[in-house]
Amino acid sequence: MTGAAPRAGTDRLRRFEFAAFTGVWKREVTLFRRYWVSSTFSSVVEPTIYLLAFGFGFGSLVATIRGLPYIEFLGTGVVATSVLFTSAFAGMFTTFVRRKFQHSYDAMLAAPVDVHELVAAEALWIGGKAGVYGCAPLLVAMAFGLDPAPGMLLVPFVGMLTGLGFALFGIWCSAVVPSIDSFNYVVSAVITPLFLVAGTFFPIDQLPGWAGTAAAFNPLYHCVELVRHAAFGLRPGVDLLHVAALVLFAGLMWLLAYTAMRRKLID
Structure with missing residues (x-):
């Protein structure tokens, strides 16, 4: 007599099914076709306004930084700002609305899709868009x-x-x-400091020693440095450390996101 067969649900959770992943992506593509104009407008125009306002406003007072024209220093830094806004806000608000109000994830999990496939597909889709939209400030700076x-061909991958x-x-x-109102705490206490202390608008070495050290733990700082090096000269040794920091950050966030979403959707 053969042993009992493993439970189907438990067995499925042990592996990553590419068909489920692509199914979620197909849904995202279908939805994106409907709202791509408004999404692209906000994701491209907002960082471009930052670039033009600070570049020509503050730039009229500061001619160069680190031997670079301020508009070029800023243009390469604002790439990271665009990536941050495009990805973090989409991850927060879109995911919350789909889970809490639209119950989209409940419907998706009724299909052969597991939480780890759902989270991976959503995050990679958002990250891919962020990598593309992040190039807009760079194109403006070129103008x-x-x-x-x-x-600069590496910039979309850094952004992703x-x-x-x-x-x-x-x-x-x-x-x-x-609640959705609680995102105000996240934006004010986390995203805004990361946005301001990333080397986008001024060099990190201009900060007090403790603040400069803390900035090294800011993932956005590593993105800024990689983009600037891509534009003005790669530094393989240092750049590998920046990439490693971003990979470590993504890995840690994956564990937290998957665990929290599984608790909300399944447990």
């Missing part, structure tokens, strides 16, 4: 004098990796906050 460089981490961060937050 104002930034010279193209071969290394950073966006993946912040998308997972947003998904995690969406699963632990008690």
